[in-house]
Amino acid sequence: MRRFVWGRYWSVVKKEVIQIKRDRPSLAIALVMPLMLLFLFGYAVNTDVNDIRMAVWNQSPSAASRELIDQFVHTKIFQVTASVGGYRELEAMLDDGTADVGLVIGPDYTRQKDRGESAHIQMLVNGSDPNIARTAVSNAQLIVQHQAISLQEKKLEKQGMGELTMPLELETRVLFNPNMESIVFNIPGLIGLIMQNVTMILTAFSLVREKERGTMEQLVVTPIRPLELMLGKITPYVGVGLFSFCLVLFVGTAWFGVPVKGSIGLLVALSVLFLVTTLLLGIFISTVAKTQLQAMQMAFALILPSVLLSGFMFPRDSMPVVIQWLGGLVPLTYFLEILRGIFLKGVGAEALWEEIVGMGAFSLVILAVAIGRFRKKIE
Amino acid sequence: MSAAAITCQQLTKRFGERVAVNSLTLTVPKGSIYGFLGPNGSGKSTTIRMLCGLMTPTTGSGTVLGYDVMTQSEEIKQRIGYMSQKFSLYEDLTVEENLDFYAGVYQLGAAERRKRKAELIEMAGLAGREKQLAGSLSGGWKQRLALSCALLHKPELLILDEPTAGVDPVSRRIFWEVIHELAEQGITVLVTTHYMDEAQTCDWIGFIFFGNLLAEGTPQELIGQMGANNLEDVFIELVRREEARQAAEGGAR
Ligand SMILES: Nc1ncnc2c1ncn2[C@@H]1O[C@H](COP(=O)(O)OP(=O)(O)OP(=O)(O)O)[C@@H](O)[C@H]1O
Ligand SMILES: [Mg+2]
Numbered sequence: 001m002r003r004f005v006w007g008r009y010w011s012v013v014k015k016e017v018i019q020i021k022r023d024r025p026s027l028a029i030a031l032v033m034p035l036m037l038l039f040l041f042g043y044a045v046n047t048d049v050n051d052i053r054m055a056v057w058n059q060s061p062s063a064a065s066r067e068l069i070d071q072f073v074h075t076k077i078f079q080v081t082a083s084v085g086g087y088r089e090l091e092a093m094l095d096d097g098t099a100d101v102g103l104v105i106g107p108d109y110t111r112q113k114d115r116g117e118s119a120h121i122q123m124l125v126n127g128s129d130p131n132i133a134r135t136a137v138s139n140a141q142l143i144v145q146h147q148a149i150s151l152q153e154k155k156l157e158k159q160g161m162g163e164l165t166m167p168l169e170l171e172t173r174v175l176f177n178p179n180m181e182s183i184v185f186n187i188p189g190l191i192g193l194i195m196q197n198v199t200m201i202l203t204a205f206s207l208v209r210e211k212e213r214g215t216m217e218q219l220v221v222t223p224i225r226p227l228e229l230m231l232g233k234i235t236p237y238v239g240v241g242l243f244s245f246c247l248v249l250f251v252g253t254a255w256f257g258v259p260v261k262g263s264i265g266l267l268v269a270l271s272v273l274f275l276v277t278t279l280l281l282g283i284f285i286s287t288v289a290k291t292q293l294q295a296m297q298m299a300f301a302l303i304l305p306s307v308l309l310s311g312f313m314f315p316r317d318s319m320p321v322v323i324q325w326l327g328g329l330v331p332l333t334y335f336l337e338i339l340r341g342i343f344l345k346g347v348g349a350e351a352l353w354e355e356i357v358g359m360g361a362f363s364l365v366i367l368a369v370a371i372g373r374f375r376k377k378i379e
Numbered sequence: 380m381s382a383a384a385i386t387c388q389q390l391t392k393r394f395g396e397r398v399a400v401n402s403l404t405l406t407v408p409k410g411s412i413y414g415f416l417g418p419n420g421s422g423k424s425t426t427i428r429m430l431c432g433l434m435t436p437t438t439g440s441g442t443v444l445g446y447d448v449m450t451q452s453e454e455i456k457q458r459i460g461y462m463s464q465k466f467s468l469y470e471d472l473t474v475e476e477n478l479d480f481y482a483g484v485y486q487l488g489a490a491e492r493r494k495r496k497a498e499l500i501e502m503a504g505l506a507g508r509e510k511q512l513a514g515s516l517s518g519g520w521k522q523r524l525a526l527s528c529a530l531l532h533k534p535e536l537l538i539l540d541e542p543t544a545g546v547d548p549v550s551r552r553i554f555w556e557v558i559h560e561l562a563e564q565g566i567t568v569l570v571t572t573h574y575m576d577e578a579q580t581c582d583w584i585g586f587i588f589f590g591n592l593l594a595e596g597t598p599q600e601l602i603g604q605m606g607a608n609n610l611e612d613v614f615i616e617l618v619r620r621e622e623a624r625q626a627a628e629g630g631a632r
Contacts, residue, residue, distance in 0.1 A: 011483025015472065022471050218467040218528070221431050222484045223457045376452070378433050 008224050012232025016206075020236055030202055030240050034248045037194045042187060042256055049135040055082040055099035057090055062110040068121070071143050072103070077135065094126045101125050101136045116155060187258040188339035189312045191248050195271070196278045196332050197303050199241045203282030204295040206233045207374075212292060217378050226374040230367070234279040241275040242268070261346030267339075270356065274335045277363040281331070284370040306330045311337075334359040384409045384536050384567035385430060387441030387448070392425050392434065392590075399425040401590035402439065407569055407583070412562050414581030414598075415571040418618060422590040423571045424464055427540050430569075431461050444536055460529030464540040464571075466521045470514025474505055474524055477513055478531065485532035499527040502557060519550035526557070537561060539570040543577065555580060575610040586614070588621050 020027055054072065058065055072078040081099060084090050093099040102124035112119040123140050127133040210216040219229070246268070252258055260267060281302070289295035307313060309323065310332040316324055327333045334355040341347045341355075349356065385407035392400040400422040407413040417423050428434040430443055432452025441448040443455045468477045478499070482492040500506050503523035508516070513524060522542055529537060539558075543551045555577055558568055562582075572578055579598050586594040586601075594601055594617060598610055607613045 005486060007486050008484050011480055014483070015469070015476070015480045018476055019469070019471055213470070214463070214465050214467045215469055216467075217433065217463045217465070218461070218525075219484075220433055221456050221459070221461045222481065223453060223486075224484050376432070376456075377435065378428070379435070 004225065004227060009228040009232045012224070012229055013235045016233055016236045020240065026202075027240070030198060030237075031244050031247070034194045034198050034244045035251060037197075038187075038190060038248050038251055041190050041194075042183070042252075049132050050077050051079050052077055052100045052132060052136050053081040053098070054078045054101050054103055055084050055090055055093045056080055056103045056105070057084045057086065058103075058105045059107040060105055060109040060111075064110050064113050065105050068105070068147060069103070071147055072140070075139060075143065077139050090124060094124060097126075099126075100132055101140075113151070183256055184258050184344065185340070187252045187256050188343040189336050191245070191252055192274070192332055192335045192339050193307065193310075193312055194248060195241065195245055195275065196306065196335075197299075198244065199237060199275055199278045200282040200285070200302070201296070201299050202237050202240070203234055203279045204285040204289070204299045205282075205292050207283065207286035208289050208292050208295045211290070211378075220376045220378060226371045226376065227367075230280075230283050230370060230374070234276065234283060237279050238272060238275050241279070242272060245271050245275070258343065260343050262342035262348065266349055267342045270335075270338050270342075270352070270359075273356070273359055273363070274331065274338075277331045277359055277366070280363050280366045280370065284366050284373070287370050287373040306332045309333065328358070329362075331359050331362045334362070382409050383407060383442075384411075385413075385441070385443050385569065387430070388439060390426065390429060390439035390441050391437050392422070392429060393437045398590050400429070400436075403587070403590070403592050405585050405592055405595060407567060409567050410562065410565050411582040412558060412568045412570065412580070413583045413585065414578040415569060415585050415587065416573075416578055416614065417571075417587035421587045423587060424540055425590075426587070427461075427538055427569070427571070430455075431459060431538060432456055457532075458535050460532070460534035460537045462522075462525045462529045462537075462539045462542050464544070466525060468513050468521075468525055468528060471512065473510050473512055474500075474516070475509040477524065477528060481528045481531050487531065495531055495533075499530060502530075503527045504553070518545040519547055522546055522554065523550075526554070530561075534566070536567045536569070539568065541571050541573070543572060543574060551577070575614060578610050584610070586617055588618060589625075591621075593617050593621060 056069060058069070069080065073080060078101070082093060084093065084102075087104075090099075090102040090104070094102060104122040104124065106120060106122070109119050109121065121144065123136070125133050125136050207216070210219060249260075249267070253260060282299070285295050285298045285302070289298055305326075309327040310316075310330050311327065312332070316327055316333070319327070337355045338352050338359075341352055345351075383406045385405070388404050390400060390403040391398070403422075403426060415423050415426070425434065429436045430441065430448060432448065432455050436448065444458050446452075446454045446458075448455065469480070472480065475496070478496050479492070482495065487495060500509065503526060505520070505523060505527065508520065513521065516524060526539075526542065529539075537558075543554055546554065551574070558570065559580070562568055570577075570581070578584055581598065584594075584596060584598055584601055585592055594604070594613075596604070601613050602608070602610065605613045605616050607616060
């Protein structure tokens with residue numbers, strides 16, 4: 001009596017497949033929405049800063065000062081968008097946002113430089129976007145330092161010191177993402193986030209819809225067991241989710257040019273585990289919510305913290321410990337580690353076992369909770 | 380096994396302050412057709428839902444086919460067929476797909492399933508509509524389909540909540556012929572209805588009002604006791620008396 005009956009489970013699967021096929025709009029959303037989100041976010045969530053707009057107030061026009069400005073432009077990080085004639089004009093441009101930074105070269109610049117005196121230049125930075133401001137300041141410092149060192153070298157050479165070598169040189173090699181492009185880091189995370197959101201909503205509606213339509217009343221007087229019903233309901237969606245995942249994966253690699261360093265097979269296998277976890281999370285929502293609207297709201301209430309806690313937006317390492325623990329309660333956290341590990345580092349299952357166990361444990365717990373919550377009643 | 384298909388003692392259901400079913404005690408003998416009558420909102424559906432295991436009684440006890448409604452609702456569910464007041468099959472599935480789904484859920488083997496489906500489609504006169512979406516069936520046909528689904532697993536007890544509401548007279552007649560046929564095969568039927576001509580053909584009648592069982596007996600007994608001409612008069616007289624009694628009580632308080 002209490003045993004899991006495959007026949008009953010299979011009946012639910014078949015019924016759900018028919019219903020999904022008849023519900024074309026929902027199916028289209030499940031398949032197309034991930035792609036749309038990938039394109040949307042793929043372009044929007046680009047944290048690389050380049051083409052910082054720079055307004056220049058050059059009070060000492062000369063070959064020397066123009067050379068300095070060229071140094072800024074050569075980096076491709078800055079672009080000169082305006083030439084101004086005073087502080088007031090410069091500040092106005094920073095205020096209305098037509099410039100991100102202002103470069104001020106004083107009237108004495110050329111003279112001081114020729115005489116070998118210390119010359120000063122000033123940079124005004126709009127700090128309202130800290131990301132842009134930080135990039136601007138650190139790069140400006142580098143450029144100016146570089147310029148200063150080469151001036152120093154020339155001066156010493158003139159004094160007859162011959163060819164100079166730097167006493168200290170740092171050589172860096174960036175592993176895994178050599179160009180430090182944020183897209184390479186963001187796309188795997190995006191794939192995880194999108195799959196979570198779309199699949200969770202699919203099943204969040206499933207039981208509530210039966211409650212709302214009244215079909216639950218007939219279902220509940222049958223001998224079906226909650227486990228058979230829930231697994232039967234998520235099974236077809238694992239297929240839908242997997243198809244959609246492969247689509248997004250293909251576009252992510254082909255269109256955005258983010259290669260998968262590790263094993264695609266492992267990636268797909270672990271994605272199935274993740275899909276099952278989020279689908280179960282959706283089912284859990286379905287057991288709590290009374291209406292489809294409530295289910296929708298609950299799904300969003302889970303999605304928002306998962307974006308922040310999972311390390312999608314901000315690195316988890318820099319979060320307070322308590323917040324890191326909370327992140328451990330979000331399955332997306334584990335999946336992001338897995339995705340980035342396989343995409344960027346090409347690691348295998350042995351390096352990811354903690355995440356695999358974490359996600360597996362999470363899905364079992366959420367299934368147990370959902371079954372515990374589900375009553376074969378209609379109150 | 381006892382001779383009663385359903386028994387309940389002091390069965391009570393409260394929704395917050397509202398008492399939907401008040402200390403109901405009744406017995407449905409095996410193999411009989413028991414008509415459960417009462418005005419709108421008197422607690423018929425609530426009683427039925429408690430008996431089916433869809434709702435947990437607030438207090439009281441009851442057995443269905445010898446199983447306790449409080450603790451053994453899964454055993455009960457295996458053995459009863461239920462048709463709810465509101466159509467509750469899948470409207471986006473066809474007639475045949477609905478039957479297939481419930482056949483699977485009740486674990487009918489492939490051969491058994493084919494046989495039962497053919498029998499029930501024949502019985503309900505659904506032949507030719509197998510591929511039609513349940514949602515596009517008219518009221519009477521929906522009810523026939525619901526009955527077929529409730530009968531797939533050959534239940535010993537059939538519980539029907541207003542099966543003929545919104546059904547034309549011809550279909551109602553056919554529906555009740557089926558009910559009597561089933562009773563002859565030994566199936567117990569508990570049925571609610573607002574049609575007194577239907578109630579007249581039941582073996583037993585229970586009359587409920589404001590959650591209280593006011594009268595119980597065969598149709599002839601009730602008509603005799605009340606000195607009425609027919610069941611319709613019995614119904615109206617019972618409601619009138621009960622309302623007068625409650626008004627008097629309210630006035631005395
Ligand atoms: N889930 C519920 N929550 C709160 N009150 C309820 C609920 N279900 C029923 N009731 C109330 O209980 C009372 C009895 O309702 P019930 O549906 O059992 O009546 P009924 O005899 O079946 O009426 P009808 O002939 O209209 O079908 C009504 O007053 C109803 O409003
Ligand atoms: Mg009712």
